[in-house]
Amino acid sequence: MIKFLIKGLLRDKSRSRIPVLVVAVGVMLTVFMHAFVTGYMGDTIEMNARFTHGHVKVMTRAYAEEMNQMPNDLALLEVDELTNKLNAMFPDVIWSPRIQFGGLVDVPDKNGETRSQGPAFGMALDFLSAHSAEVKRMNIEKTLVRGSLITKPGQALLSEKFAQNLGLKPGDEFTLIGSTMYGSMAFYNFTLAGTVTFGVEQMDRGALLVDIYDARIALNMENAVGELIGFLSDGFYNNDEAKAIASEFNAVYAETEDEYAPVMKTLAQQGTMGQYVALVDVWTVYISMVFVIAMALVLWNAGLLGALRRYGEFGIRLAMGEEKRHVFNTLIYESFVIGVLGTILGTAFGLLFSWLMQTYPIDMSAMLEGATMMMPTQIKARITPDTYYIGFIPGLLSTVVGSALAGIGIFKRKTSQLFKELEA
Amino acid sequence: MNESNNNAESKNTPLGGLGVKSPLGDLGVERNNNAETQTPPSGGGGVIITTSQLIKRFPMGKGEFTALKGIDLEFGIGEFAGLIGPSGSGKTTLLNILGSLDSPTEGEAIVLGQSVSKLSAKGAARLRKESLGFIFQSYNLLQVHTVFENVEFPLLLLNYTAAERKKMVMDALEWVGLTDKVKSKPPKLSGGECQRVAIARAMVKRPSLVLADEPTANLDAANSHNILKTMENLNRQLKTTFLFATHDEKVIGYLKRKIFLKDGYVDKDELVNN
Ligand SMILES: Nc1ncnc2c1ncn2[C@@H]1O[C@H](COP(=O)(O)OP(=O)(O)O)[C@@H](O)[C@H]1O
Ligand SMILES: [Mg+2]
Numbered sequence: 291m292i293k294f295l296i297k298g299l300l301r302d303k304s305r306s307r308i309p310v311l312v313v314a315v316g317v318m319l320t321v322f323m324h325a326f327v328t329g330y331m332g333d334t335i336e337m338n339a340r341f342t343h344g345h346v347k348v349m350t351r352a353y354a355e356e357m358n359q360m361p362n363d364l365a366l367l368e369v370d371e372l373t374n375k376l377n378a379m380f381p382d383v384i385w386s387p388r389i390q391f392g393g394l395v396d397v398p399d400k401n402g403e404t405r406s407q408g409p410a411f412g413m414a415l416d417f418l419s420a421h422s423a424e425v426k427r428m429n430i431e432k433t434l435v436r437g438s439l440i441t442k443p444g445q446a447l448l449s450e451k452f453a454q455n456l457g458l459k460p461g462d463e464f465t466l467i468g469s470t471m472y473g474s475m476a477f478y479n480f481t482l483a484g485t486v487t488f489g490v491e492q493m494d495r496g497a498l499l500v501d502i503y504d505a506r507i508a509l510n511m512e513n514a515v516g517e518l519i520g521f522l523s524d525g526f527y528n529n530d531e532a533k534a535i536a537s538e539f540n541a542v543y544a545e546t547e548d549e550y551a552p553v554m555k556t557l558a559q560q561g562t563m564g565q566y567v568a569l570v571d572v573w574t575v576y577i578s579m580v581f582v583i584a585m586a587l588v589l590w591n592a593g594l595l596g597a598l599r600r601y602g603e604f605g606i607r608l609a610m611g612e613e614k615r616h617v618f619n620t621l622i623y624e625s626f627v628i629g630v631l632g633t634i635l636g637t638a639f640g641l642l643f644s645w646l647m648q649t650y651p652i653d654m655s656a657m658l659e660g661a662t663m664m665m666p667t668q669i670k671a672r673i674t675p676d677t678y679y680i681g682f683i684p685g686l687l688s689t690v691v692g693s694a695l696a697g698i699g700i701f702k703r704k705t706s707q708l709f710k711e712l713e714a
Numbered sequence: 715m716n717e718s719n720n721n722a723e724s725k726n727t728p729l730g731g732l733g734v735k736s737p738l739g740d741l742g743v744e745r746n747n748n749a750e751t752q753t754p755p756s757g758g759g760g761v762i763i764t765t766s767q768l769i770k771r772f773p774m775g776k777g778e779f780t781a782l783k784g785i786d787l788e789f790g791i792g793e794f795a796g797l798i799g800p801s802g803s804g805k806t807t808l809l810n811i812l813g814s815l816d817s818p819t820e821g822e823a824i825v826l827g828q829s830v831s832k833l834s835a836k837g838a839a840r841l842r843k844e845s846l847g848f849i850f851q852s853y854n855l856l857q858v859h860t861v862f863e864n865v866e867f868p869l870l871l872l873n874y875t876a877a878e879r880k881k882m883v884m885d886a887l888e889w890v891g892l893t894d895k896v897k898s899k900p901p902k903l904s905g906g907e908c909q910r911v912a913i914a915r916a917m918v919k920r921p922s923l924v925l926a927d928e929p930t931a932n933l934d935a936a937n938s939h940n941i942l943k944t945m946e947n948l949n950r951q952l953k954t955t956f957l958f959a960t961h962d963e964k965v966i967g968y969l970k971r972k973i974f975l976k977d978g979y980v981d982k983d984e985l986v987n988n
Contacts, residue, residue, distance in 0.1 A: 291870050291871075294859070294866075294870055297858075297863065298858055298859060301858040301859075302858040602854070606854045606856060607867075608839070609813070609842060609848045610842065610843065610848075610867055610871060610915075611841075611843020613835070613839040705815040
């Protein structure tokens, strides 16, 4: 009997290959959509992470209290030692030093008198170390409007609008007027290497990007940084992983009362990001669910129609004396096999496409008018553990339930009725 | 009502035992042994079907449509009989009830000692599996299965071994002259060949009763005569009871008993003597 059913299944394209294909396509779309939505929704988080938050961030406790005021007088000291320690504790996390600072950009004329001036929001990051991933992470090269990247000490980047307002072009010099870590005035001369766009008004109005070593010298922050930000190895924020890392690190300093002791905060623990992370989670689930339900309905229908189409065959088998329950069971077994095969196939292909789009994101900067640092220019999928099994909901459950619903008709109808449908 | 019921059962006891309780392999062998001894077409070997005041109504719109309006019939083992009547006279409806594919609204149909209306779904399936064969106007073969597999299917339900099945299927295909088409599939066969496969499928388990609903409706004259002769032979050799539903003159010519249905009534019931 099993042989008989398998033969029927294999030989009847509309019973095997086509349903498996339909299920596979449905599951593939579901899996891919899930990865896509997860990637897309997570993009804003990643942008914040890249730009300021990191996936985790180490600061002094005092700094953490007033983080948005960029209190560099409360900066981390002995950064090299701390970085070594972090690397030892979390070898998979990539650590980058950052200093955020405020100041005044002053442009002198030939006589050294102030020609123009403007308040700047400064960000120092590691442009020049060979191993630094910061330039790539921040997508700076693609957002260049004029000039070039920082290639040697003493160079700086300004937002294009800011540079225009100040009347600066690449190659021009200007002075940063700020305050050192110890509260005294700081003056430091930079050469403008190039200009960039951020795509966010506040930043475009007055952003200054410099190399971390220049900033340290300028602000008197020898072996000190405002923040050390860490990025998880797979490049995506994972709240549970970040929390685990943070609490492991913080446990080391649990005993001290020192307000300059380092403390690690996850992205979600910084400002309003926690709400956003929660929101993204919820929306990812919602959007995925809508898609899962839509696909489930399609596959449910496919299962239903596939079984309805076979009422004639069921009629014959019943006439031969097969029991209704047995016909129904074989229908369910068949749809189960089809569901499993289709789901495995669809999940495999869905994961493949998701992986491709995770590894090789679609670059939108050609379509958008120039790239900006704070607007996502890449469409990227993201595979999470859910991606592996989300396809089983429409693929297996709906297929089997659809077939079962159609199969109930076997019980509801008189066998003679099944023949009428066969002859029609 | 009760009386006829009892009658039917008492008359049927030996046959019921034969058809339902004894293993089918034995049954087939017995039948084959009996094939040589001539049995009169009806009455001689006991009763196989009794209907009493059989009524079938179908819901139609807000009301009901009465397709069978009180049928009283009795068939003996080995009959070669037919329900004759124009389209809509209730032939199929009656055949479906006798085949336990449908149940009567009122009255009683006793088939092989069992009341169709009292059979559970399981009991009906068992009756069909063990004792009934069906032949349909549109053949109703499983399209993706070979001739062999189509004929083999009823035996799968009866749990014969592969070797037994092979022997029985080949025998059945020999009866209908299709041993050369064992591996063909229905779409590759002519209408006449398809119907012969259907006959082999109905006969392979040596059922007590074969119900054939307009078996020649899709066939030309030559094929019609061919399959009728085949069935006539099987009726004679295996003592299988055949009950047709037809309005085809060619079929009517072969019948040993003609029951004319008209608007759900038995209009005439004639025995053919020769
Ligand atoms: N399931 C059904 N529902 C309603 N009416 C039916 C049904 N089956 C048969 N009938 C009606 O019962 C009558 C007898 O049908 P049927 O037994 O198929 O006739 P025949 O086989 O003699 O052509 C017809 O008028 C037909 O329309
Ligand atoms: Mg009919």
